[in-house]
Amino acid sequence: MRNKPLRERIIETSLRLFETYGYHNVSVDQIVKECGTSKGGFYHHFSSKDELLYTIHDQFITYVLEKGHAAYNEWNTPTERLRAIAKSFVVMIDLYKPEVTIFYQESHYLSSDYFPNIVAKRDQYKDLIIKVLREGVECGEFHPQLPVTMAAMFIFGAVNWIYKWYKPDGKYTIETISDIYADLILRMVLSPECLSNYSFFGFLETD
Amino acid sequence: MRNKPLRERIIETSLRLFETYGYHNVSVDQIVKECGTSKGGFYHHFSSKDELLYTIHDQFITYVLEKGHAAYNEWNTPTERLRAIAKSFVVMIDLYKPEVTIFYQESHYLSSDYFPNIVAKRDQYKDLIIKVLREGVECGEFHPQLPVTMAAMFIFGAVNWIYKWYKPDGKYTIETISDIYADLILRMVLSPECLSNYSFFGFLETD
């Protein structure tokens, strides 16, 4: 930690502080003190506190987007792809809890210079889900009348919301959660024929 | 507007300002200027800017909770109840857009004095959904192995997320959205037998 580049140390420290206290309750002074640097050091690496927030956002959303595309390319059918994307997203929430929290809690405070960039990438992710859903409808795996845009927003919301309640040491492991969520999603979109080929929630009893 | 009680005017004004610029980007000076009062007037009705935020939160969550229980009592089967609760929640998002936005964007900035109260009421709403789901599983309308807690969080997230993208003058009316979402939810939770009794998404073609 001590000999990591200062820039990284600032990001890591502010990640922790922002997650705990919120962006607006953490001052630059606090950040630099906490990671043993100075105002000068901070403003040498970031042009403003706002740019730091942007950097955090961008690093995170870029990573998520990559993972999404990777999951898409790794599989060949819409059903498998949807499951893979959903699962990878849920697991990511566990790995990047602070980033996720800050991303969703503070993104509306991004200055207008940085905002469009982030929104664009977020939309790309949404479009990926829509694409998978549409391909699934076309090849008959998903329900023929599925309203794909709405379904995509529905799924996106459900999965995103996890960060609001997920606790790493809670009752359910992230793996279990991701399995359940994937099942719920598939139950929702699969066509009647494909639906009967699957058995859902087999691995646990009602709680 | 002019002759409404000052307290209400302050709330309405700050609702508008908070939604547009965010809680932290709106100063008390701005609020009092915008609704034609003064610092004295403001602090006569609210002990702090924080209490104003709490008041907004509490008014809103109390209303939502009431609506949820009303929807529950109005119907008799889990399926109808779940549909009614979901629909009423979605429609509420349209009616109370500023309140919803502020609630979800700023609730983590509530001071610790007020926070527990809000969390308690939010949990009550979550418990209501869990209750309906559990009753549905017990009477056989919903899937026997449905993980009710997870399903509740899933539904809660999906529906809540709407405020992030919904535009009153967008492509879909709030009525259409609420119908689609209710269908998606029921497809997800219904038992195989009950599922086949319904036709879903009948009212529109794939988009």
Next chain:
DNA sequence: GTTTGCAGACCAACTGGTCGGTCTCTTTAT
């Protein structure tokens, strides 16, 4: 006359950001 509802000048604290300067390491000239 006393309480209530509001006005607005005022303040202490804190904030993000600046700026001149130092220290270290690399490059170049001799």
Next chain:
DNA sequence: ATAAAGAGACCGACCAGTTGGTCTGCAAAC
């Protein structure tokens, strides 16, 4: 090989602006 020169990383005292909140005053209501 060594000295000179330059560049990049970092320091920390300082500043101007803004913020939430207070306080005295005053006019109307009871």
